[in-house]
Amino acid sequence: MATPLTATRLLEALRAEGLTVHEVRSWRTHNRNSKGSWGPVNGVMIHHTATEGTDSSVDLCYDGRSDLPGPLCHGVIDKQGEVHLVGNGRANHAGLGDRDVLEAVVDERELPPDNAADTDGNRHFYGFECINLGDGKDPWPAEQRLAIEKVSAAICRAHEWSERSVIGHKEWQPGKVDPRGFTMDGLRDRIKGRLAKAPADVEGDRTDGDGGGRPLPPKPEYPPYEPFPGGGFFRSGERSAVIAAMGKRLADEGCGHYRGTPGPDWNEAHRKSYAAWQRKLGFSGKDADGVPGRVSWERLRVPNS
Known part of the structure; x- marks a missing residue:
């Protein structure tokens, strides 16, 4: 919405x-x-x-x-x-x-x-x-x-x-x-x-x-950062190395809510950590619900996985 x-x-x-x-x-x-x-x-x-x-x-x-x-x-x-x-x-x-x-x-x-x-x-x-x-x-x-x-x-x-x-x-x-x-x-x-x-x-x-x-087909070299995969990507049951890489970046930014190493499965710890990142950027309300958006994702600069 x-x-x-x-x-x-x-x-x-x-x-x-x-x-x-x-x-x-x-x-x-x-x-x-x-x-x-x-x-x-x-x-x-x-x-x-x-x-x-x-x-x-x-x-x-x-x-x-x-x-x-x-x-x-x-x-x-x-x-x-x-x-x-x-x-x-x-x-x-x-x-x-x-x-x-x-x-x-x-x-x-x-x-x-x-x-x-x-x-x-x-x-x-x-x-x-x-x-x-x-x-x-x-x-x-x-x-x-x-x-x-x-x-x-x-x-x-x-x-x-x-x-x-x-x-x-x-x-x-x-x-x-x-x-x-x-x-x-x-x-x-x-x-x-x-x-x-x-x-x-x-x-x-x-x-x-x-x-x-x-x-046309993309250039063979990979970009340095993961492109925004879309808001629908981040939901229960999704498993990806991109999610794990995101979690590591959130921890590096001091926004981690993890008990151990961030894993590849989307879960509540990832959501809380991302919400902390959104608040760090100045977002609030629905814009800080923990579901990645394009602006906050691009600023996080998740390394290509």
Whole structure:
């Protein structure tokens, strides 16, 4: 769960990921907040417009239709890979979906089938419409696929989410087919690879077999520090050398709550030790709950394991 990004922070996050972003009309104050809550936000939802043409698609998503007022999303991703921001706040894009899917997104775990429509998705998801007819024949240019990846990664970075916080409309609401033309699992794999590096360190992209782009293979040498593995990594039953290395660093920083040498299994001692590290950095409340976030993790500098 997270507080929605401000308009300025959203714009900064997208541009920091290397995206070309256009601000459409009064997008910063354009929303449906008067009709319902906006937030806490839990993820990013990807759609296709079922339209063609940039100007007409952007205008439609800003203004909406007679039966569904705009904004119909937060941003439109065109065929050239450029982003057009049309709303900030609650938007009419997700509709009612499956509560079990929302819970899986919150927990950052594998999605269950979407077989119910009992939960307001407009409150919980950022929405991005990608210009495509959705007929299975309209192509997805490499620039557009890369932009979808970057947009998703940018918001995940800003909220310290993993790639599992990104879903398709078809994974949320029964009967929906969008986005059609690439797989969401393939997209999430590419987002995962992008999140493992800082935006400036992500290399060029190519087209892969499922119709999407992915970063080139990483350089053979290992980075000096472990990249943030995502908040969902730190849960009961997880065992990894990364966790042991984290524990040693926490002990070195004087934040250890261990009776012996930190082990590889995530447990309460690790959580208490990490909470002490978060407090040392000045975090409090939910930001010092002992579950690693991207900012505190990067400052800890856990050696590559």
